[in-house]
Amino acid sequence: MLLLVDNTIEGLGTSPREIRAALDKIEPDLRVVTEPFANITPEFVKSLAPSHIILSGQSHPWDRYEPERLAGIFYVIRSAPKPILGICGGQQQIALAFGARVDLIERIAPGVGYDGAFRERGFCPVKLEAPSSDSIFAGLPPELTVWESHCDEVKDLPADFVRTATNDVSEIQALQHTSLPLFGVQFHPELFDEDHPHGRAILENFLKL
Numbered sequence: 001m002l003l004l005v006d007n008t009i010e011g012l013g014t015s016p017r018e019i020r021a022a023l024d025k026i027e028p029d030l031r032v033v034t035e036p037f038a039n040i041t042p043e044f045v046k047s048l049a050p051s052h053i054i055l056s057g058q059s060h061p062w063d064r065y066e067p068e069r070l071a072g073i074f075y076v077i078r079s080a081p082k083p084i085l086g087i088c089g090g091q092q093q094i095a096l097a098f099g100a101r102v103d104l105i106e107r108i109a110p111g112v113g114y115d116g117a118f119r120e121r122g123f124c125p126v127k128l129e130a131p132s133s134d135s136i137f138a139g140l141p142p143e144l145t146v147w148e149s150h151c152d153e154v155k156d157l158p159a160d161f162v163r164t165a166t167n168d169v170s171e172i173q174a175l176q177h178t179s180l181p182l183f184g185v186q187f188h189p190e191l192f193d194e195d196h197p198h199g200r201a202i203l204e205n206f207l208k209l
Contacts, residue, residue: 001030001031001032001033001048001049001050001051002023002030002031002032002033002050002051002052002053002054002207003033003035003045003048003050003052003053003054004016004019004020004023004032004033004034004035004053004054004056005034005035005036005037005040005053005054005055005056005073005090006034006035006036006037006056007037007055007056007057007058007059007089007090007093008056008057008058008059009058009059009060009064009065012059012060013056013057013058013059015056015057015058015059015087015088015089015188015190016034016056018188018190018191019054019056019087019190020032020034021190022189022190022191022192022199022200022203023190023203025200026200026203026204026207027207030207033048033050037069037070037073037093038069038070038072038073039072040072040073040076041072041075041076042072042075042076042079042081044072045076045081045082046081050082051082051083052082052083052084052085052206052207052209053076053082053083053084053085054084054085054086054087054090054206055073055077055084055085055086055087055089055090055091055093055094056087056088056089056090057087057088057089057090057150057188058088058089058090058092058093060113061113061114061152062089062092062096062102062152064113070093070096073093073097074093074096074097077093077094077097077098077182078097078098080177080180080181080182082181083181083182083183083206083209084181084182084183085136085183085184085185085206086183086184086185087184087185087188087189087190088149088150088185088186088187088188089150089152090184091154091172091174091175091184091185091186092152092153092154092184092186094158094175094182094184095154095156095158095172095175095184098158098159098160098161099158099159100154100155100156100157100158101154101155101156102152102153102154102155103152103153103155104117104118104151104152104153105117105118105119105120105150105151105152105153105169105170106118114151117151118151119149119150119151120148120149120150120169120170121148121149121150122147122148122149123145123146123147123148123196124145124146124147124148124167124169124187125143125144125145125167126143126144126145126146126165126166126167126173126174126187127142127143127144127165127166127167128140128141128142128143128144128164128165128174129162129163129164129165129166130162130164134209135164135176135183135205136174136176136183136185136202136205136206136209137164137165137174137202137205138205139201139205140198140201140202144165144198145196145198146185146187146188146189146192146196146198146199146202147187147188147189147191147192147196147199148169148186148187148188149188150170150186150187153170153171153172153186154170154172154175154184154186155172157172157175158175160177160178160179161175161176161177161178162175162176162178163175164176164183165185170186172186173185173186173187174186174187181209183206185202187199189202189203190203
């Protein structure tokens, strides 16, 4: 059973639904429990006993999220009781949990929040950096093509993490903790198709951990 953490505010955002749909394609018999981020506590995770945890993308800039509502999921991330994969905003959430900085890629026009912000969007190239056999990138080529859709990015690599993928837009396209089963990707592996299968392989690798 997999725990999918819904990082949207009031369900505004498609990320959790798209992740569920991808998991259903890959492993139809997998039980997926979706829970809002504010409800996540160490006690909840212990009682649920998932085999894996996925952190969805978020729906709003991170300064719209109240710190007290993130405290429980931050604790779970820092302890990583099971393999955890952060997708897009989920990677940013991992970085925030470890005190790293997350901000807009760039503001290209006046605005507030994501209005006027540059967005990396579409199928884009990403270069891997030293993937290992126990990584979510096992068996994949040095350059991937994956779906991007984000205005924010992780600006600084947290302590005890290594960068595992990069591209010309966002330097930290993927990261991995050096000792915990904790992985993040800035892109959306759940949005794959027959011509762009790398995202599916990443999710399949994660489910094998």
